Amino acid sequence: MLELLQGCPGPAQALVWTAFTAMLRRSLCNLQACTQLGLVHRVLLALPAVHDHAVAELLVDLVCVLASYSITVGELKLLLALFSGDEGDVWPRHAVKLLSAIALPPIARWPYQSGFTLSTWFRMDPRTSITSDGDKPYLYCFRTNKGVGYSAHFVGSCLIVTSLKSKGKGFQHRVKYDFQPRKWYMITVVHVYSRWRNSEIRCHVNGQLVSYGDMAWHVNTGDIYDKCFLGSSETADSNQVFCGQLAAFYTFSDTLNPAQIFAIHLLGPSYKSTYRFRWESDAHLAGHHQQVLYDGKLAAAVCFTYNAKATDGQLCLESSPRDNASIFDVRATVTHSVPRALHSVGGVQVLLPLFSQLDHRRWPGDQCQPDTSVCATLLSFLMDLLRSSLLMQEQMLATKGFLVIGYLLEKSSRAHLTRGVLEHFLSIAKYLDGLAHGAPLLRQLCDHILFNPAIWIHAPAKFIGTATIYSTIRRGATVLQLLHGLKFYYWVVDPSSATHVTPRGLDGPRPTQKEVVSLRAFMLLFLRQLILKDQGVKEEELQAILNYLLTVHEDENLHDVVQLLVALMSDHPSSTGPAFHHRNGIRVIFKLLSSKSENIRVQALKVLGFFLKYLGHNNTVTLTTYNTLYEVLTEQVSTHVVHTPHTEPDSTVKIHNPMILKVMAMLLVGSAPQGERTGSAPRGERSGSAPRGERSGSAPRGERSGSAPRGERSGSALVEVRRLFLSDMIKLFSCSRENRRCLLQCSVWQDWMFSLVFLHPKTPEETKVTEMVFNIFRVLLYHAVKYEWGGWR
Structure with missing residues (x-):
């Protein structure tokens, strides 16, 4: 088909690729077939030769759909090679569109619990868009040769759990949940038995209890359950075969409690182990969830489990005699996620050189501004990687990724510093702030990007002034960095004449004087809240403020910082007063009293008044x-x-x-x-x-x-x-x-x-x-x- 379409006109190719992509979106079987044929590799090889932009965008959408399902290491290498701009300052053909095509599959993190319990993840994929009344696809079926046992089947979007005590006599329970096609669900059916009262059934969907009821028909038989099937009934009729995708299937010999079920759901559909080791999963779990999962009770309660990796050829959950031919068309499906494939080619650091190409033009001969959406796209992809994998966070920290990104942003055009880019940075900071182990990476982000004045000095003040973040950051380093930015970047009056320092941030458009005053007010407000949020002022933080007041000589650049010092003396005198005394702050007062500005002299007198008011006496009798x-x-x-x-x-x-x-x-x-x-x-x-x-x-x-x-x-x-x-x-x-x-x-x-x-x-x-x-x-x-x-x- 690829060879045939190369000779067709552009509109015909666009029509075919549109229909083909729609077929893939609706069918998991089609995605698996294309993955086995290596369609991603073939499309990526053909993409540079496509000159029709409409057809190229459709091919990129096709790659997006296939990559979200599975992408191998070789295919990811080829994809990254298409990003490299070797010819001057021009992006390779269709590379910008390919950046936005990379997407990650949803990552679930809910866990589940134990008992005589059946639990699995599934994703329904209807064979046709028309559903007949006779279609009853089975999720599982465990019965004897007499028809006694347990099963669960779908009627439309409703799941029916059946318990048969004898042929044609039993109990059915409808799970009160609307299951939609092409969505992942975790179903957990807990059978609770009681000797003195009616037995009970509890059905959990995605870790939550959705329905329960009494089940009077307790199956009590000594016969062997020799007709056990996943995704089919014992008759294997075409209208009773499950069409879709099943993750690992677990049967526990105990009733799981809600805490265990919820914890299992947090592991997601990709988990295929037996709850024995904490490092089996890359999911971020709280300590109490790990205790529930790995305390040994779940591992001891596993009766049997089946998953796609534990296969021998095409054999998967087949309990019939060995001589019988398999009646299933079951295939072990192994997919490769983008984070795992990216780890195989070097990790998250292979994406960092792409930030050096932000100023590349999209098309040869294009004289317009560079595409400003590329930076936001890369940061969005980076955010998805950090959310999806703890390993990616460790690689980002070890390689000092935010330091590299900050340096490349300093060298790039300021046109890339859009509102969307700032929102992505703040989203990453907010996510890292919520992690128990995210403090080191958050400090790196704040030091090299968020609090780096060389990056933001030329950005529009209308959104920089409204962006605030409150996180567990290093106070001392942040105070020094902000005061450094006030002195060298966000000055109101040029400091080269009186202060004799070389001002920075003159290589591009600067905010107006009014905007600079407003930005300084935001920065000093943040500085005040940062200093006072814990146990008061530290001596090294006050020393940084005193150093600024001693070395800066322009009254316009001093007034707001002096007001900050007055506010600190008033808000927290118990810590500011002794620190001011130990650091010889009285020298700053006399320096400010020599100012020509009455406002500066008045504020200096206020500082002196607070200092004398709270000054401790040292009279002692020896x-x-x-x-x-x-x-x-x-x-x-x-x-x-x-x-x-x-x-x-x-x-x-x-x-x-x-x-x-x-x-x-x-x-x-x-x-x-x-x-x-x-x-x-x-x-x-x-x-x-x-x-x-x-x-x-x-x-x-x-x-x-x-x-x-x-x-x-x-x-x-x-x-x-x-x-x-x-x-x-x-x-x-x-x-x-x-x-x-x-x-x-x-x-x-x-x-x-x-x-x-x-x-x-x-x-x-x-x-x-x-x-x-x-x-x-x-x-x-x-x-x-x-x-x-x-x-x-």
């Missing part, structure tokens, strides 16, 4: 400082600096500067962590009036409401100094009446004394400190009541 203050208190100053606890005071030691006691107490309370400052507030502040006596008796500044949060302190060292201070006071007051009177004469000394107490002690040390404070009060109260006039107050 043992060395306390020893020095003790020397001032008792006027026993020495020339040595004491780093260990001083000698204990005796009765000869007198207090000469009693106000130092208050200074020590205020320092100890002010140095404690915020959660430990549980002492009482000054009486004057509680009552809203001025305190009695001197104002210096008020509580330490750190206890006033609205005080700045302080950083972490060394709690154990502070508690130790506090205990030493209280111990010294107990000894000084116990040994000397004059020392006690010095404290009692001080103004509102009770306030700072109570501030040393832990109202809710959490550790034994804190409990000890609290007891020591109350011991001082006992000593002073005893002295006041016994020796001082009016001391009982």
Whole structure:
């Protein structure tokens, strides 16, 4: 036919190929016959010599239909060879059309469960378009020579499951599902037996329970089931033979539960093993589905199974005597999917050189723009490959495929960066984001394509500004990459004069200044959400922002980034404030204050205000400082600096500067962590009036409401100094009446004394400190009541 059509005119060839392709679409038998004849190879060899574009497109459609059914490694090599543009910058004849003809067969991923269960995938293919009332194709039939057993047959688009207890006496159950021709379905029939009540039948289609009911006729026979057929009844009448395609057929010796049935359906119609090893299938399964499939129960429950690979010649599910001729026209059909054939010729990396031909013209002498649909077609095919096979994802990651694609897109015309191309990239990112193991490949896609400013700087701003993606990406690298893009690509004012850097992105049309400002706003909004989505700002991320503000000197290129810094200081001060302090961010503030723009200076002052508001104080009281203050208190100053606890005071030691006691107490309370400052507030502040006596008796500044949060302190060292201070006071007051009177004469000394107490002690040390404070009060109260006039107050 191919040789005859070469001499026919174009309209006649188009008519014949149209009818022929339609015949293939309607019949699986015709597809198998053409596959066995190697029609794909013959058509691909004849395609370069076809000059009629209409006929060529019909031949490409024919290749599409055949390749979606099966394509061998040799045929795929020939197909890829037709893509290679060796003659200048022109695509080979009909290569662009061939790119869109590559399609993958549907991939199902639903699993199934066990019991006395019959399960298989099938695809009906009617012999003719007219269905008579007498057509009853059987899906399976398991009966004895007396006609007792089980069967399932179709009446129109309805499946009838039959159970015969004796000849002509039995039970039928109609599966409530409309089975359409030329579609794959997984049917699972579960027979549940009960000794004390009626038996039950449950029918699942595509892993879902669609019908169930009681089945009173329990087949109980000791005869051998010697008439067992798949795709036919025991009589093998022409109107009772199944026409279509059957995948692996399983019979389990146990009733499968819905979880098992659903898991089996996820494996798809191509699965042909016995549920023993997890790596038998390329399907992506969740952990709980793998546990259901490969826990050993399904493998132990398999009674028998038949599939197209387990054949001997043309023998497949034939249980009749060996001398009898086979009454079936059964043939083992082996198809080759595009991912498997592509893996045999080198994997997904053999497609990457096609991106280097994006600028090739479609026809010789064509002076118009290159075909911008080629890039979207290649990405669509790449997306199908990544969805279909885990191996393709591993190859894409190992070969750094997105790095290659990003580099080739940088070198190609910006006309290829269409809305469709961006949507394909975002679809790939969304798919990878949903995979448990897709993070490395997603990072590669974001780093080299989505966040690569060299690719998108010349793209239309109308769709770049509206495209957003939120994924598990590397924060640090993304922040650096976006700020790099703002500095060198998405600048508002040329940075070459003041910043002295070479601007990039000038080799093509740039967005307008208004569009650049809008794009920068989108990028900084994404940056802010990326930084704040987890545990706040990291120091290296803030350092990147500070570096940008220090090295860029154009006010127009600084204003929005300064606003970002203000927003970060306001939204998450607990992480931004310490990081700003550790990275010496105060230098950035003084640099911005020298700007000629009032907006920049105002924003810099806001940053300074937030920084001072949340700046933690580093006041600490060490043992060395306390020893020095003790020397001032008792006027026993020495020339040595004491780093260990001083000698204990005796009765000869007198207090000469009693106000130092208050200074020590205020320092100890002010140095404690915020959660430990549980002492009482000054009486004057509680009552809203001025305190009695001197104002210096008020509580330490750190206890006033609205005080700045302080950083972490060394709690154990502070508690130790506090205990030493209280111990010294107990000894000084116990040994000397004059020392006690010095404290009692001080103004509102009770306030700072109570501030040393832990109202809710959490550790034994804190409990000890609290007891020591109350011991001082006992000593002073005893002295006041016994020796001082009016001391009982």
